[in-house]
Each structure stands twice: as C-alpha cells, then as structure tokens.
Amino acid sequence: MERPTWAPGEVDLSRPSIARVYDYFLGGAHNFAVDRDAAERVVAVMPQLPDVLRRNRAFLGRAVRYLVDQGVRQFLDLGSGIPTAGNVHEIAHRAAARSRVVYVDSDPVAVAHGRSILAGDDRVAVLRADAADPASVLDSAEVTTLLDLEQPVAVLLIAVLHFVPDTDDPVGIVAGYRDRLPSGSFLVITHAGFEAGEEQPEWARARDIYDSAVTPMTYRDRARFARLFTGFDLVEPGAVRIPLWRPDSPDDVDDIARHYPGYAAVGRKP
Amino acid sequence: MTEQVGQRVPTARAGSEPMVRANVAAFARVWASTVMGSSYVPMTRAEVRQHLEALTEVLVDTLRATPFRTEPGYEIGTRLVEAHFTGTDTLGRTVQLLGDDLLSILGLPEDEVTRSRLAALQGAVSAGYARALRERTLAEQEAIRAAVLDARDGAEARLRASEARFRAMFTEAAIGIGMADLGGRILDVNQAFQEILGFTAEEMKSRNVRELMHPEDAASVWRLYEQLVRGECDHYRSEKRFYTRSGEQVWTNLTLSLVRDEHGEPQYQVAMVEDVTDRHLLQNRLRYQALHDPLTELPNRALFLERLNRAFSSKEKHTRLGLCYLDLDGFKMINDSLGHETGDLLLVEVGRRLKESVDGNGRMVARMGGDEFVILVEDTTGTEDVITVADRVLAEFRQPVRIGGHELSVSASIGIVERAVVGTTAADLMRDADITLYWAKADGKSRWALYDPERNAREVARFTLSATMPAALERDEFYVDYQPLVGLHDGTVLGVEALVRWQHPEFGRLAPDRFIELAEETGLIVALGRWVLRTACQQARRWLDEFGKHAPFVSVNLAVRQSRDPDLVSDVRRILDEVGLSPHHLQLELTESAIMGTADEPLEALRALSDMGVRIAIDDFGTGYSNLAYLRHLPVHELKVAGSFMEGLRAEEGADPVDEQIVSTLVSLAHALGLTVTAEGVETPAQAERLRTIGCDAGQGWFFARPGPPDAVERLLRDQL
Numbered sequence: 001m002e003r004p005t006w007a008p009g010e011v012d013l014s015r016p017s018i019a020r021v022y023d024y025f026l027g028g029a030h031n032f033a034v035d036r037d038a039a040e041r042v043v044a045v046m047p048q049l050p051d052v053l054r055r056n057r058a059f060l061g062r063a064v065r066y067l068v069d070q071g072v073r074q075f076l077d078l079g080s081g082i083p084t085a086g087n088v089h090e091i092a093h094r095a096a097a098r099s100r101v102v103y104v105d106s107d108p109v110a111v112a113h114g115r116s117i118l119a120g121d122d123r124v125a126v127l128r129a130d131a132a133d134p135a136s137v138l139d140s141a142e143v144t145t146l147l148d149l150e151q152p153v154a155v156l157l158i159a160v161l162h163f164v165p166d167t168d169d170p171v172g173i174v175a176g177y178r179d180r181l182p183s184g185s186f187l188v189i190t191h192a193g194f195e196a197g198e199e200q201p202e203w204a205r206a207r208d209i210y211d212s213a214v215t216p217m218t219y220r221d222r223a224r225f226a227r228l229f230t231g232f233d234l235v236e237p238g239a240v241r242i243p244l245w246r247p248d249s250p251d252d253v254d255d256i257a258r259h260y261p262g263y264a265a266v267g268r269k270p
Numbered sequence: 271m272t273e274q275v276g277q278r279v280p281t282a283r284a285g286s287e288p289m290v291r292a293n294v295a296a297f298a299r300v301w302a303s304t305v306m307g308s309s310y311v312p313m314t315r316a317e318v319r320q321h322l323e324a325l326t327e328v329l330v331d332t333l334r335a336t337p338f339r340t341e342p343g344y345e346i347g348t349r350l351v352e353a354h355f356t357g358t359d360t361l362g363r364t365v366q367l368l369g370d371d372l373l374s375i376l377g378l379p380e381d382e383v384t385r386s387r388l389a390a391l392q393g394a395v396s397a398g399y400a401r402a403l404r405e406r407t408l409a410e411q412e413a414i415r416a417a418v419l420d421a422r423d424g425a426e427a428r429l430r431a432s433e434a435r436f437r438a439m440f441t442e443a444a445i446g447i448g449m450a451d452l453g454g455r456i457l458d459v460n461q462a463f464q465e466i467l468g469f470t471a472e473e474m475k476s477r478n479v480r481e482l483m484h485p486e487d488a489a490s491v492w493r494l495y496e497q498l499v500r501g502e503c504d505h506y507r508s509e510k511r512f513y514t515r516s517g518e519q520v521w522t523n524l525t526l527s528l529v530r531d532e533h534g535e536p537q538y539q540v541a542m543v544e545d546v547t548d549r550h551l552l553q554n555r556l557r558y559q560a561l562h563d564p565l566t567e568l569p570n571r572a573l574f575l576e577r578l579n580r581a582f583s584s585k586e587k588h589t590r591l592g593l594c595y596l597d598l599d600g601f602k603m604i605n606d607s608l609g610h611e612t613g614d615l616l617l618v619e620v621g622r623r624l625k626e627s628v629d630g631n632g633r634m635v636a637r638m639g640g641d642e643f644v645i646l647v648e649d650t651t652g653t654e655d656v657i658t659v660a661d662r663v664l665a666e667f668r669q670p671v672r673i674g675g676h677e678l679s680v681s682a683s684i685g686i687v688e689r690a691v692v693g694t695t696a697a698d699l700m701r702d703a704d705i706t707l708y709w710a711k712a713d714g715k716s717r718w719a720l721y722d723p724e725r726n727a728r729e730v731a732r733f734t735l736s737a738t739m740p741a742a743l744e745r746d747e748f749y750v751d752y753q754p755l756v757g758l759h760d761g762t763v764l765g766v767e768a769l770v771r772w773q774h775p776e777f778g779r780l781a782p783d784r785f786i787e788l789a790e791e792t793g794l795i796v797a798l799g800r801w802v803l804r805t806a807c808q809q810a811r812r813w814l815d816e817f818g819k820h821a822p823f824v825s826v827n828l829a830v831r832q833s834r835d836p837d838l839v840s841d842v843r844r845i846l847d848e849v850g851l852s853p854h855h856l857q858l859e860l861t862e863s864a865i866m867g868t869a870d871e872p873l874e875a876l877r878a879l880s881d882m883g884v885r886i887a888i889d890d891f892g893t894g895y896s897n898l899a900y901l902r903h904l905p906v907h908e909l910k911v912a913g914s915f916m917e918g919l920r921a922e923e924g925a926d927p928v929d930e931q932i933v934s935t936l937v938s939l940a941h942a943l944g945l946t947v948t949a950e951g952v953e954t955p956a957q958a959e960r961l962r963t964i965g966c967d968a969g970q971g972w973f974f975a976r977p978g979p980p981d982a983v984e985r986l987l988r989d990q991l
Contacts, residue, residue: 011422020414026310027356029410030417050357054310061312082414085354086312108425113417248314251303 011108016214018163019081019110025053028084030113038213045205052261053159055243056190059264060158061091062246063188066235066266067154068095072186074153075101076143076177078131079160083114088156089124099123100146104137106130131160132168134176152184159262161228162192163215171228178231183269187232190242190264193220203261225263232267239265290376294330297375298323304367309357321353329368329391330376338387343394344401351402361399365392446522446543452499452536454479466522466545468515479539484511484519495526501536504528509546521550563637565614566621574636574644578696581648592656592688594645595703596624596663599681599715601641608676615673617641620680627666628659644703647688653720656688660718681716683707688721702726731777736788738774743798747773750805753977754986755825755948755970758962763986765823765857767970768806769977770798782827790831799832800841807849807856809980814855817987825857825887830864839878853883857908860886862894865904873904880905887948892936902943909940913951913971919960920953934964941965 016038020031024039031039043049064075073096077088080103092099103114103126114126127142137143147153155177164170174187194203203219210217226239237245242264243257301322302315311318325346332342350360369392373380440447446463450456459474467474483492487510494506505527512520522543529538561573569577581591598620605613617637624635624643632648645663647656663684671678685706687699702721710719742748752766772780789795806824813821832838846853858879865876865888880886887908892915911933918929933949940947949961952971961969975986 011418011425013418027354029407030414032414050310051307054307057310057312061314085310090312108421109414109417112420112424113413116413116417116420249316251315 017107017109018214019105019107021214022053022159023082023084025050026057026084026086028082030082030084038209041213042206042209045209046202048256049206051256055257055260056159056262056264057086058248058252059190059242059245060088060156061086062248063156063264063266064088064091064154065095066246067186067188068092068099070186070268072152072154073099074147074151075099075156076104076137076147076153077101077156077158078104078137079157079163080105080110080114080126081107082110083117083126089118089121093123101125102127102143102146104129104131131157132164132173134173134180138177138180149180150182152186153181154186154188155181157187157189159190159192161189162217162219165216165218171230174228175230178269181269185269187229187267187269188265189225189228190262191220191225191228192217192262193222193225194261195221198259198261200261219261220263222263226265229265229267231269233270235266235268239263290330293376294326295319295323297372298326300371300375301326301364301367304363305355305360308359308363309355311354313353318353321349325349326376329372330378332391333378333384333387338390340390340394343391344398347395347398347400348402350395350399351406356403356406361396364399365396368392368395446541446545448474448541448543450479450539450541452539454499457538463541463543466514466520466543467512473515479541482512484513486511491524498526498528499536499539501528501530504530512543519547520545521547563621566618566637568621568625568643569634569636571636571638574634574638574646575696577634578646578699581646582691582696587692588690589692590650590652590688590690591699592647592650592653592659592686593699593703594647594656594660594663594718595685595687595700595707596643596645596682597684597707597711598641599683599711604678608678612673612676616671616678616680619671619673620667620682623666624663627662633659650688653686653688656686657718657720660684660686664716664718683710683715684718685710686718686720705729732788735774735777735780735785736792736794739785739789739792739794739798742772742774743794743801747775748798748801749773750802750809751977752806752809752824752980752983753970754822754975754983755968756974758958758966758969762820762990763822763983764968765825766983767825767859767977768802768809768827770802786829790829793831795829795831796835799827799829800845802826803842804845804849807845807851810855811849811851812980813984813987814851816984817991820987820991821855822983822987823855823857823885825859825885827859827889828864830861833860833864833875838875839882842879842884843882853879854885857885857887859889859910861889862891865906866894866897866900877905880907890950892932898939906945908946908948909936910948910950910970911936911966913949916949916951916953916957916971919957930960930964933961933966937964937966 013032014034016035020035021039021042023029024031024036046052067075068091073092075088075092080088083103088103089099089101092101101124103118103124105111105114105126106128108128111126111128118124118126123146125142125146127137127140129137129140131137138149143149157174161170161174164173174189178185178187199219207217207219222239226234229239240263241257241260242262243252243260245264245266247253247257298319302319305322306315306318313321328342328346332339347361350364355361368388372378372388373384378384440458440460443460443462446460446466448456448459448463456474456477456479459471464471464474469477479495488508491508491510494503494508497503498506505525507523507525510522510524512522514520523546524544525542527540527542528536529540531537561570561576562568563570581589598616601613601616604616620641620643621635621637624645628645629635634646634648636644636646638644645659647659650656663682667680667682671680685703685708687703687706689699705726706719706721709722709725710717713719749771751769751771753769754763755765755767756762757764770782770786772785774780777784786795789798803826806826810821810824828838835841842856842858846856860876865873876886885907886905887910888906889910890912891909893912915929915933915936918926919933937947946967948968948970949957949966950970952958952961952969952973954973957971958969958973975982
C-alpha cells in the first residue's frame with residue numbers, strides 16, 4: 001500500500017540500509033549486525049567489492065576537489081548516506097572554507113546522524129527527502145536557505161542511480177534537477193555497470209543479494225550511463241571507469257581500475 | 271581522544287639528518303604501498319605517504335631516544351586509526367613491515383637492544399591502534415544508535431502529532447463517523463454520530479451494524495454492505511434511513527469505506543453519515559408540490575404520467591388498462607360569465623366528486639390542466655370496466671353544483687380508451703383518449719365515446735389528405751375529367767362539366783367528395799379551384815381551336831368559399847384573358863346555398879361575372895331551400911336539376927308521377943324565368959326520353975357519357991360533326 005507522503009517515516013532496523021552497508025564497506029562502525037551480515041554476504045560472493053567501493057569513494061574526493069577548482073562553492077549531495085570519512089563538506093572545506101553543502105537522503109537514521117554530527121556548522125544542512133523527486137528537494141527549506149539556485153551548483157549522485165530502476169525514469173529525475181539549475185552547474189555521477197560481455201558471475205550474484213536483501217539494483221553500460229548526462233557537456237576524460245577519472249597517481253591505474261565495474265563522469269551545464 | 275594529544279612526540283629530530291630523511295621517505299613509500307587498499311582513507315596516495323612519513327619519523331626518533339619510551343608507539347597506532355586506516359589488514363601488514371624492513375631500510379643497527387626496542391614499539395603500535403579503533407568503533411556505534419533514537423523520536427513525535435490530529439478530526443467532525451470490525455461490531459463512533467442517532471458511544475458499541483437496518487432500506491444498501499465486508503468493493507455511497515433512540519426516522523447520506531492493512535487484507539469498515547433529514551423532508555414537500563395540482567390537490571399531469579409510465583413498465587403480458595379523458599362541457603362560459611373564482615370553485619367541487627366516486631382501487635384521478643381531468647384505471651379486464659367508471663362520473667355530475675348562490679348544471683364529455691399495455695405506449699394511449707374526448711364533444715357532449723380505431727383511421731386519412739394537399743397541388747397530382755352536357759332535342763354536346771380528381775400516390779384515384787370538403791376546411795379550395803378553372807379554360811380553348819362553333823363550353827364548380835373570395839372576378843377575368851377564351855364558353859356552377867344564403871358581396875361578384883358574359887348555373891337544384899321568388903333577381907342562366915329527381919323517371923313504364931311532376935314544374939319555372947335546365951344523373955334511355963318530352967334542355971349522366979379524359983369528349987365531338 002502506498003504511504004502518503006505526509007505520514008511519519010518508520011525506522012526499521014530489521015532490514016539492512018544501503019547507507020549503513022556502505023559505511024561498513026568503508027570501514028565505518030555506523031552499522032548494525034543486520035547491515036554487516038548483508039555486507040558480508042555480498043563480500044562472500046564478490047570479495048573485491050570493498051575495494052570497488054573504496055575506489056568509488058576516492059573518486060568523490062577527486063571530483064569535489066576538481067569542482068572547487070572550477071569555482072563551484074555549492075554542493076547538493078543526493079543519496080549521501082551516513083556521513084563517514086571523506087565527506088563532501090570535509091573535502092570542499094579543505095579547499096574552499098565557505099563552500100555550502102546540502103546532504104539529501106531518505107534514510108531517517110542516516111539523516112539523524114548527519115544532523116547530529118553537523119549541528120552547529122551553518123555551511124552544511126541535511127535534508128530528509130526522496131532524491132527521485134527533484135521538486136521536493138529543490139523547494140525544501142534546507143536547499144532554499146543554504147543554496148542560491150541562481151548560482152552554479154554541483155549535483156552529486158554518487159553510487160545512487162543504480163538503485164533507480166528504468167521504470168522510475170532516472171534520466172527524467174536527473175533532468176528535473178538540470179532544468180532548475182543555472183548554466184555553469186555541474187552534475188557528478190558514479191554508477192555500477194560494465195560493457196556487454198564483461199559481466200563476471202560474482203557481479204550478478206552480488207546484485208542478486210542487493211536485490212533481495214537491501215534494494216534492487218540495475219547495472220547500466222557506458223552508453224546508458226552517458227545518457228544520464230543529457231543536456232550536460234562532459235568534462236575530460238568523459239564517461240570512464242571510475243578509477244580512471246583524473247587519477248591522483250599513475251599508481252592508482254592498475255588492472256583492477258581498467259576493468260572496474262562502474263562508470264564516473266562529470267558534466268557541466270552549458 | 272584528547273588524552274593522546276599530550277603524548278605526541280616532537281618529530282623534528284629525525285628530519286634533521288638528510289641521510290636519515292631520505293631513508294624515512296623510502297620506508298614511508300614502502301609502508302604506503304603495503305597498506306594501500308587495506309582501508310578506505312580519504313587521502314590521495316601522496317597524502318598517505320606524507321602521513322606515514324611523519325609516523326616513520328616518530329618511529330625512528332623513538333627507537334633512538336634515550337630513555338626509550340613506548341608511548342609514541344601508542345601515538346602511531348592512534349594516528350593510523352585517526353586517518354581512517356580502520357581496515358583490519360592495515361595493522362597486521364604494518365606490524366609485519368616494521369619487523370621485517372624498518373631497521374634495514376632506515377640503516378639502523380639491527381642489534382639486540384634495537385630489536386627489543388622495535389618489538390616493544392610494535393606492541394605499543396598494536397595496542398594504541400587497537401585501543402583507538404575500539405574507541406572509534408564504540409563512538410560510531412554510539413552515534414548510530416543515537417541517530418536511530420533521534421530518527422525514532424522524530425517519527426514517533428510526528429506519529430503522535432498525526433494521531434492527535436486524526437483524533438481531533440474524528441471527534442470534532444461535523445459529519446458522523448463510526449468504525450466497526452468486519453463482523454459488524456461497532457468499535458467507535460464520534461460525537462456527531464451519537465447526536466444523529468441519540469445513542470451514546472457506549473450504547474452504540476454494544477450493537478452490531480446489522481441492527482441498524484431499516485425496513486425501508488433499499489436492497490442494494492445491504493447487498494453492497496456484504497460485498498464490502500467481503501472485500502469485494504472498497505466503498506459505496508447510499509441514502510439510508512436510521513431509527514433514532516426515540517424511534518424517529520433520520521435520513522442520511524451514508525458513505526461506507528473498507529480499511530485494509532498493508533497487505534491489502536480487509537481490517538475495518540468506516541462509516542461516514544450525514545444527516546439529511548431536513549433536506550429530505552423539504553424534498554418530499556417540493557416533490558409533493560411538483561406533482562400535485564394546488565387547486566384540487568389532485569395529482570397533476572407529471573405525477574399522472576409517471577404513474578402511467580410505471581404501469582407500462584410492468585410489462586406483464588396480459589396487463590390491460592384504461593383511461594377516461596374528461597372535459598367539462600361549457601366550462602369556458604361559466605368562467606366568462608360568473609368569473610374565474612366561481613370557475614375555480616367548480617373545479618374544486620368536480621375534483622372532489624371525481625375523487626370520491628372513482629379514486630382508489632387501482633384508479634387514479636388527476637387534473638391535466640384547465641377543466642381537463644383524467645382517470646387511470648389499472649388492471650382492467652375489458653372495456654366494460656372503464657365504461658362503468660365513465661357512467662359513474664356522468665351520473666355524479668347530474669346533481670347540480672351549488673356555488674355562491676348559483677346552482678350550476680355540470681356535464682362532462684369523456685373519451686375512453688381501454689387496451690392491453692403490450693403493443694402500445696403511454697403516449698399513444700393519451701393521444702387516443704384525447705381524440706376520443708373530441709369525438710364525445712362532437713357527438714353532442716355530456717356523454718362518453720369509446721375509442722374506435724376505424725374512425726380514427728378515417729380521421730387520420732382525412733388529416734393526411736388535407737395535410738398533403740398543398741404539396742399535391744404543386745406536384746400536379748390533380749387532374750380534370752370532363753362529363754358532357756348533352757342537348758336533349760338533338761343529342762349534341764353543348765358543354766362539359768369539369769370534375770377534379772386526385773391521383774394520390776398512396777390512396778390512388780380520389781373523387782372530389784373525398785377531398786373538396788377538406789380543401790374547403792383548410793382554405794386550399796381557393797388555390798385548387800383556381801387551378802381547375804385555369805385547366806378547364808385551357809382545355810376549352812384547345813377545343814375551340816379544333817372544333818370551332820361546335821366546341822362545348824366548360825362548366826366549372828365553384829365552392830362556397832371560392833364564391834366569397836374577393837379575388838374571384840379578377841381571377842376569372844385574368845384566366846380568360848391569359849387563355850384567350852371568350853366568357854360565354856365558361857359556365858360556373860354554384861350550389862343553392864352558396865347563392866341564396868349569402869350576403870351581398872358574392873352576389874355582386876356573380877353579377878360582375880354574369881355581366882362579363884360568364885354563364886352561372888345553380889347546381890343540385892331542388893335539394894336546398896331555394897327562395898323561388900328571389901330566383902328571378904339572381905344573375906343565373908341555368909338550373910341543374912339534382913339527380914335524385916331522376917329516380918322516379920328511371921323505369922320504362924309507370925314512372926313516379928310526383929317526381930315527373932316536380933321536374934316538369936321546375937322546367938316550366940326555369941323557362942318562365944328565362945333559364946335553361948340541365949338534368950343531372952340521367953342513366954337510362956327512358957329518363958332521357960321523358961326529360962325530352964318534358965322540355966328539359968339538356969341532360970348529363972352515364973346514359974350520355976361518364977366523366978373522362980379530354981380525348982373521350984373529343985371522340986364524341988368528332989362523331990357528331
């Protein structure tokens with residue numbers, strides 16, 4: 001049964017949460033047995049997953065630093081999860097102390113945690129909303145208070161859209177943000193996926209566990225990934241495997257990076 | 271973690287020796303590549319190296335320091351965790367690397383003292399790391415649990431607020447709301463519901479929904495209820511009555527909804543009830559007013575038609591019913607002479623008598639408007655049932671009505687229709703009753719008439735004819751036959767009578783008696799007569815061209831209405847001019863009544879025509895009441911003696927002397943007045959012979975020739991040339 005949007009949200013600790021499972025993979029302890037159990041089940045079939053996720057997280061750091069270099073001072077991190085190590089605001093503030101960041105997540109626990117550790121920092125806000133509903137995000141008090149939508153904004157969708165099935169129109173969701181943002185804004189996406197024929201059996205098994213235990217997942221290939229950037233110009237090097245996007249060091253470009261099961265790109269709204 | 275800040279060891283000394291510094295950097299590089307990938311750290315590879323280089327310096331300084339202390343080892347373990355080297359492999363790899371490579375890469379003496387110091391340091395790093403990681407883990411667990419509580423508090427606060435809002439809505443709603451389980455047990459009702467029914471919430475809760483059934487509930491209400499509690503429908507609306515605690519009735523609009531659980535299973539039913547009793551009573555009153563005649567309080571036309579249509583909708587095969595359509599005779603006169611108030615009082619009395627004498631028992635009296643009433647008789651077995659009702663009504667009216675000192679005689683005419691409902695409609699029935707009422711009036715009033723389908727068919731045909739006649743005239747459906755008028759002394763054709771016919775597409779060839787009267791009623795006779803006149807004159811003109819002085823005149827009938835048409839003279843003159851016929855080739859036949867019983871104008875017209883040279887004949891002479899004395903002053907040239915007088919002249923022997931005497935006298939009279947005489951309806955040689963003997967000038971009839979087309983006349987004319 002559909003829950004009306006004004007009904008109070010439930011805190012259900014009997015099911016794993018994407019945010020807490022992710023935190024566990026990054027070495028955090030913001031998680032419960034049910035989350036760790038789910039994480040371990042995935043790791044059992046896909047041992048390289050923690051490394052995959054670490055590299056995804058490392059990309060976030062590179063992307064935010066790049067955006068600050070481009071002069072962006074406003075960040076909207078959709079599906080931000082548990083604020084664990086290497087958060088957007090930490091990276092951004094290290095480079096530009098006056099950057100403003102709004103974190104958005106639908107997980108009430110993640111949001112409560114974010115609010116508690118970020119209390120007192122008026123450059124950062126945490127919004128509980130469904131990122132798939134651009135209007136509910138962009139018209140929220142958190143966004144309208146902290147961000148100036150007349151100025152460029154970087155919208156981050158890090159490891160989020162592979163949890164949005166085609167039936168929920170991910171391209172349309174992205175467009176909903178794009179159409180409200182001014183020229184010079186950026187879109188950053190990372191997304192699980194691979195080219196036809198590359199799929200490893202363990203990736204499929206990992207997805208199956210996510211599908212049944214956490215939340216359904218959709219792998220997309222590079223072309224479908226690139227379509228999410230409709231209306232944006234991709235910055236160099238375009239849509240590439242996540243570790244290959246502007247690596248910090250040649251040492252980071254290894255064999256795993258070249259066959260990494262996920263894509264990253266940064267686009268600029270012309 | 272603040273306690274550890276104080277334990278930090280200055281790191282400047284190791285960096286002061288270039289040689290050692292290079293080695294420190296080399297070790298840090300190895301260390302970085304060893305632990306890289308074992309944990310997620312939010313640093314670039316270069317930053318990791320930098321971080322580990324600082325820690326390596328601490329290591330070196332600690333190993334070489336005097337006295338030797340292990341606290342910096344704890345510090346290093348702590349700083350690894352702080353940098354988020356929280357992966358479980360990181361520590362193991364680090365400790366192993368320290369043991370295997372630290373001394374050699376840094377070029378430190380691998381003596382026993384140093385080795386034992388290193389071992390102690392490895393232990394301290396491990397202990398510091400473990401303690402910091404434990405602290406961090408506990409802190410994060412604490413944080414996430416706090417976040418859960420926060421989130422739950424928020425959710426619960428919202429839930430409580432939401433519940434309070436709903437509670438207030440439930441309690442304060444102006445509409446009655448009640449909840450029951452699927453078995454119908456009432457769980458809760460709000461204040462408004464209690465007020466509507468007059469029961470307290472406690473009293474209501476001891477009852478079952480089914481006990482709220484009302485005998486007048488539509489069957490659909492409870493059928494929908496059963497469907498709803500079975501989960502087959504999710505909500506419905508209906509009008510429903512309830513009994514209140516005091517036994518009164520309340521009318522409500524009821525909406526019943528099914529509440530399902532998250533798996534879609536039916537859980538509760540929720541009723542919303544709005545008291546619409548006042549509205550309902552008002553509607554009833556308005557409906558009564560809309561369906562009753564305010565004067566007589568009888569049902570009005572709308573209600574009557576509703577009832578009639580209902581009777582038709584119950585189409586049992588053998589259902590019959592009857593109507594008496596009733597209209598007071600001379601009501602308008604009463605209204606006009608005694609005033610509307612008296613008229614209204616009379617209508618009230620009539621309504622009362624009708625109601626008393628016939629209403630009820632499957633009979634309904636309604637006022638249709640004005641002085642028209644109708645009685646519906648349901649479930650009749652035959653016409654007799656309705657005639658009985660009509661007789662009772664007529665008898666009821668024999669008693670005069672006394673109103674304000676006037677004693678009024680009242681009578682009514684009644685049209686009766688009675689038949690089976692199958693094969694007819696309410697509209698047919700009403701129309702036929704109305705027609706029949708008209709017949710009762712036409713037949714002399716104060717009586718009933720029974721619907722007669724044949725009479726109706728005739729009237730319909732008449733109506734059809736009169737309605738189609740104008741178009742028929744335009745479409746040339748009329749034509750003219752001619753019947754010779756033959757001189758009795760020499761047998762020559764003197765003239766011909768033009769007789770109009772109608773070749774009707776549906777009814778075939780029609781003689782004038784079928785339509786002339788209709789044409790007179792509708793006024794079309796003027797146009798039709800003009801057409802006949804023109805056609806006959808054109809024919810006469812053609813004969814004139816062909817037969818010269820032997821050509822016959824044409825005798826054209828003139829209807830009463832034509833004779834009074836002010837344009838008659840000019841029409842005749844124009845036609846004669848256009849056709850080019852001299853007036854003495856035209857004779858106009860009028861009936862006695864058309865000539866005699868009229869005012870002056872027609873006579874003026876006849877004189878004008880006569881002066882013009884047109885012959886005027888009196889048709890059917892002897893059948894009317896001709897003023898013989900007046901005859902001599904009329905512009906008449908000929909008498910046409912009616913065929914009825916010829917009966918007595920028919921037989922070869924022993925003719926009726928009276929008929930013969932009459933004809934003889936008429937001929938003498940006509941001759942005395944200078945008029946010629948034509949006998950009509952001559953059918954036998956004996957008749958012709960007697961007429962010739964009497965001195966009658968001309969004859970017309972089957973004996974000479976039947977009416978026929980122009981060429982039949984022409985054959986006769988040629989024969990006599």
